[in-house]
Amino acid sequence: MSDFKFIEIPNENQWVISAPKRARRPESKKKTGCVFCPKEDPNNIELEKYRIGGEKGDPHWKIRVIQNKFPFAPIHDVVILTPEHVKHLSDVNVEQVRLGIETYVNRYNTYKKDGNVTIFGNAGQGSGESIGHPHAQIAVTPQEVALTVPRLEKEVSYRGEHFVVGEFELICPPYSQWPDEVWIIPQERGKTFGEVSYKEIESLSYVWHRIIKIFEIRHGHTFPHNFYIYPFSDWYVRIIPRAKIPGGFELATGVFVNTQDPHETMSFIKEHFAEAEEKKIRKNRAKYRRGV
Ligand SMILES: [Zn+2]
DSSP states (O other), rough: SSEEEEEEETTTTTTEEEEEGGGGOTTTTTTTOOOSTTTTHHHHHHHHHEEEETTTOOOOSSSEEOOOSSOSSEEEEEEOSSSSSSSSSSSSSSHHHHHHHHHHHHHHHHHHGSSSEEEEEEEEETTSSSSSOOOOEEEOTTSSSSOOOOOOOOOOGGGGGGEETTEEEEEOOTTTTSSTTTHHHHHHSSSOGGGGHHHHHHHHHHHHHHHHHHHHHHTHHHHHHHEEEEEESSOOOOEEEOOSSSOOHHHHHOOOOSSSHHHHHHHHHHHHHHHHHHHHHHHHHHHEEEEE
8 A cells, every 4th residue: 555645525625645654653752863863874875865965875964855754745855954963943053044945945946847845844842743853844745636725915914013024024914823923925926935046045044043033932942833835836934833732613613713913923023033133233343343
């Protein structure tokens, strides 16, 4: 039997992936060591698809992409975001985040002809993560499998909840389903993620890293969260802290009860972004005074 099967829910235009073999995924708490650390076991080398840094078999890499051993799609990769066994994306530097995003773009463009490319991440306990080493995943699903993922509005009209940083706009939509969710939207709209510019990649790395650090103030280090990159035209990144578990009503109706005011989330982000900018300016001034 294949590892997975796509099944359409009758009369719903919604799909289910049946993948019972995934129940055998390794648990991160096992004492056998971490399969994403750079010890390069022969199995992992076989599964390697792409890397930044070092030749195949060389443990001195910066980013690695390997095939998921427990796939739920015809192409299902794992992007190992750092060789260091750290807890969270906030523990790596912005340059490493940039290499990760560069890898997503590369893989998106490699796979776009094969189906819908969804890039997503589960970080921290309670997010769906099974191995506690910073990583993301890429799943390419057949075109006919309908994905129900919210589209960006043509005009962003709720000016109270937005904030411009570099090439991007941060938004906490009034219709947020999850407490503290935030959308990162490129100022230049209408492109797919594969068309992102180098300048945008740089700007996005900084913004993404900052958002995680800011949410750590509120939810603690290694707080559980998910992200995804919208797979179609007019791309965006949505970051969702998992501060709540959907209840019976949400499961029954698909209607979410959000216990957090998105306006407040945006104020919190703005306040702490401003702090970081202020620190940067002070540091630069000090440098200037020292004549560095
Ligand atoms: Zn590890």
